[in-house]
Amino acid sequence: xxxxxxxxxxxxxxxxxxxxxxxxxxxxxxxxxxxxxxxxxxxxxxxxxxxxxxxxxxxxxxxxxxxxxxxxxxxxxxxxxxxxxxxxxxxxxxxxxxxxxxxxxxxxxxxxxxxxxxxxxxxxxxxxxxxxxxxxxxxxxxxxxxxxxxxxxxxxxxxxxxxxxxxxxxxxxxxxxxxxxxxxxxxxxxxxxxxxxxxxxxxxxxxxxxxxxxxxxxxxxxxxxxxxxxxxxxxxxxxxxxxxxxxxxxxxxxxxxxxxxxxxxxxxxxxxxxxxxxxxxxxxxxxxxxxxxxxxxxxxxxxxxxxxxxxxxxxxxxxxxxxxxxxxxxxxxxxxxxxxxxxxxxxxxxxxxxxxxxxxxxxxxxxxxxxxxxxxxxxxxxxxxxxxxxxxxxxxxxxxxxxxxxxxxxxxxxxxxxxxxxxxxxxxxxxxxxxxxxxxxxxxxxxxxxxxxxxx
Numbered sequence: 001x002x003x004x005x006x007x008x009x010x011x012x013x014x015x016x017x018x019x020x021x022x023x024x025x026x027x028x029x030x031x032x033x034x035x036x037x038x039x040x041x042x043x044x045x046x047x048x049x050x051x052x053x054x055x056x057x058x059x060x061x062x063x064x065x066x067x068x069x070x071x072x073x074x075x076x077x078x079x080x081x082x083x084x085x086x087x088x089x090x091x092x093x094x095x096x097x098x099x100x101x102x103x104x105x106x107x108x109x110x111x112x113x114x115x116x117x118x119x120x121x122x123x124x125x126x127x128x129x130x131x132x133x134x135x136x137x138x139x140x141x142x143x144x145x146x147x148x149x150x151x152x153x154x155x156x157x158x159x160x161x162x163x164x165x166x167x168x169x170x171x172x173x174x175x176x177x178x179x180x181x182x183x184x185x186x187x188x189x190x191x192x193x194x195x196x197x198x199x200x201x202x203x204x205x206x207x208x209x210x211x212x213x214x215x216x217x218x219x220x221x222x223x224x225x226x227x228x229x230x231x232x233x234x235x236x237x238x239x240x241x242x243x244x245x246x247x248x249x250x251x252x253x254x255x256x257x258x259x260x261x262x263x264x265x266x267x268x269x270x271x272x273x274x275x276x277x278x279x280x281x282x283x284x285x286x287x288x289x290x291x292x293x294x295x296x297x298x299x300x301x302x303x304x305x306x307x308x309x310x311x312x313x314x315x316x317x318x319x320x321x322x323x324x325x326x327x328x329x330x331x332x333x334x335x336x337x338x339x340x341x342x343x344x345x346x347x348x349x350x351x352x353x354x355x356x357x358x359x360x361x362x363x364x365x366x367x368x369x370x371x372x373x374x375x376x377x378x379x380x381x382x383x384x385x386x387x388x389x390x391x392x393x394x395x396x397x398x399x400x401x402x403x404x405x406x407x408x409x410x411x412x413x414x415x416x417x418x419x420x421x422x423x424x425x426x427x428x429x430x431x432x433x434x435x436x437x438x439x440x441x442x443x444x445x446x447x448x449x450x451x452x453x454x455x456x
Contacts, residue, residue, distance in 0.1 A: 034171050035293050044179035050346060052065070054347065055190040058348075061275035063137060065274065065278040066266040067144045068205050073252070076252060076256070077148070079117075079153070080113070081245050081249065083109065086109070086159035086162060087159065087162055088247075105240060108234055109160065114153060117148075117149030117152050118149070121146065121148065124148075140202045147206040150206070153213055154213035157213070161220050166223065173219065179208070185208060253398065253425070257418075261418050268406035275351075276350075281361060283358060295321065295376065302321075315439075319445070344358075357411055360412065363419035363423070368422065370426075371427055397420065402414045402417045
């Protein structure tokens with residue numbers, strides 16, 4: 001695709017997108033509330049790190065944060081990834097009045113999460129208890145296991161709400177209530193006991209997950225009742241499991257890349273260094289929230305434009321989203337150069353020397369903004385095999401890089417490993433999209449697009 005000037009076709013494309021309801025008032029309000037939930041959850045995560053850093057020793061913070069991250073990752077094992085398939089199957093079944101398959105999918109997914117949570121979680125808990133009796137540093141991980149099992153069930157219920165077209169019901173408990181409950185519980189605990197242990201923080205984690213999942217169940221149950229009471233049809237269960245495993249594997253890197261990096265960093269870093277690395281990762285993750293929000297807001301329109309093969313609209317949406325992401329991120333990078341040490345001083349003097357990690361880790365969102373939304377475009381264009389294979393390779397690179405980099409260069413090496421893994425992923429997908437689809441997704445193509453419009 002080459003840059004094109006504004007035309008009547010461009011206007012007609014925008015009009016068709018508007019008629020699709022992508023920019024209706026209700027949609028805008030829903031998106032705004034979803035963004036607010038995610039922003040509130042991200043803020044709660046930063047506040048949690050702040051409370052822990054101000055009340056606990058760095059080693060205890062490191063043990064607690066790595067165990068919480070492991071619990072978040074464990075949720076994928078507890079669900080088997082089947083929640084990732086909900087938005088692919090449920091809307092279609094509902095649209096075609098296939099009540100039997102709706103009931104079958106709902107029952108199968110919930111049963112899988114419960115079964116895997118009990119079997120995998122029970123085995124992991126038993127093994128960790130044995131290890132913890134020999135080495136007490138394993139107790140936070142052992143306590144995290146029930147939280148992971150519950151969180152897996154919560155992810156499945158949340159995805160079912162999303163499949164029914166209830167995005168707020170899917171977002172509010174998981175993205176806001178759970179992290180807010182956790183930070184409030186840890187804050188209350190610190191006011192009572194002064195310096196909570198890592199084990200106590202993980203108990204709070206399990207309780208917060210239980211609160212979030214309980215609320216999610218209350219919001220999802222009426223959707224179950226709305227389905228006609230017909231015999232459940234489990235015939236496509238292999239497709240449900242297969243698609244869920246594929247998409248779930250991608251989620252390990254895309255959705256839980258930060259948790260994965262923090263978890264594996266404990267294999268080569270001291271607990272105190274894990275705390276510094278984790279806090280730097282979380283701060284940059286908060287900054288990255290703006291990039292994620294832009295992507296989420298543009299993806300429905302981009303998906304619709306690609307489905308209609310509206311080349312001009314696709315180029316316009318990619319260019320505008322790229323510009324909205326890169327330049328604010330560059331401003332954030334400049335601000336962190338000066339404000340980084342002062343920001344980390346809020347967490348305690350022990351964390352100030354982690355300021356260089358912030359600048360290194362900012363390379364991740366900057367590279368994502370530079371190379372553009374390649375993952376979404378490839379998914380929309382049905383090149384999902386390439387997306388999955390690249391994501392798997394990037395995940396392996398991330399794990400190996402953080403462990404090896406942490407061993408030889410401490411937190412700095414682990415931070416560079418994160419940037420290299422994401423840079424590899426972004427660059428490879430963008431190159432594939434350019435070669436196979438003829439779309440320049442990078443900021444350089446977006447700059448040329450903007451300059452072409454200015455010249456006209």
